[in-house]
Amino acid sequence: MNLRPVTDDDVFRIWRWQQHPDTRLFFRKLAHPTWAEHVYWFAERLNGLQQGVEAWDIIGYAPDGADVGVVNVSVEDDKRMLGIIVAPEHRGKGVGTEAIVAATLKYGGRDKLYAVIHAGNKASLGAFRRAGYKERPELRSGSWLMLVSS
Numbered sequence: 832m833n834l835r836p837v838t839d840d841d842v843f844r845i846w847r848w849q850q851h852p853d854t855r856l857f858f859r860k861l862a863h864p865t866w867a868e869h870v871y872w873f874a875e876r877l878n879g880l881q882q883g884v885e886a887w888d889i890i891g892y893a894p895d896g897a898d899v900g901v902v903n904v905s906v907e908d909d910k911r912m913l914g915i916i917v918a919p920e921h922r923g924k925g926v927g928t929e930a931i932v933a934a935t936l937k938y939g940g941r942d943k944l945y946a947v948i949h950a951g952n953k954a955s956l957g958a959f960r961r962a963g964y965k966e967r968p969e970l971r972s973g974s975w976l977m978l979v980s981s
């Protein structure tokens with residue numbers, strides 16, 4: 832498993848992963864962007880113009896280093912939030928758990944990382960918990976749980 836920064840060449844693969852019908856089921860923003868909207872959003876984010884985005888990495892997986900997902904760290908309400916998408920064809924094989932561990936080691940440092948996860952998103956809850964994240968019940972907001980790295 833390795834993490835490498837997103838580049839211009841990743842615009843289509845991230846689009847493909849985001850467009851899969853299962854991917855956005857538990858996103859806070861449910862609507863699927865158009866290709867034009869995606870390209871605009873991608874360029875802004877890559878150029879660092881989007882406020883609060885600290886890191887954006889592609890997950891490469893051994894043995895062939897295939898691109899199997901994407902992680903990002905962004906600041907929301909003074910908290911550093913970790914987000915992740917695993918390519919649909921690579922889900923359920925431990926990739927998400929391993930990538931969360933790797934991203935937390937790379938970007939957590941002395942600070943905690945947080946994740947906001949819908950209570951129905953069993954795969955995400957499973958992956959973050961298995962990676963050592965713990966729920967903070969006092970930070971729950973309705974169906975949205977807040978987990979923090981240990």
Ligand SMILES: CC(C)(COP(=O)(O)OP(=O)(O)OC[C@H]1O[C@@H](n2cnc3c(N)ncnc32)[C@H](O)[C@@H]1OP(=O)(O)O)[C@@H](O)C(=O)NCCC(=O)NCCS
Pocket residue numbers: 853854855857914915916917918921922923924925926927928929946947948949952953954955956957958959961
């Ligand atoms: C959430 C996501 C990143 C998890 O990645 P993954 O590689 O599929 O997760 P893992 O294979 O590491 O699974 C982690 C745990 O969750 C469980 N899990 C995985 N998919 C599951 C599912 N559909 N339902 C219930 N549990 C599931 C696994 O069994 C595993 O638990 P175990 O180790 O106790 O068996 C991936 O499903 C995804 O990209 N989803 C769409 C985007 C998304 O929701 N991102 C998170 C936003 S907070």
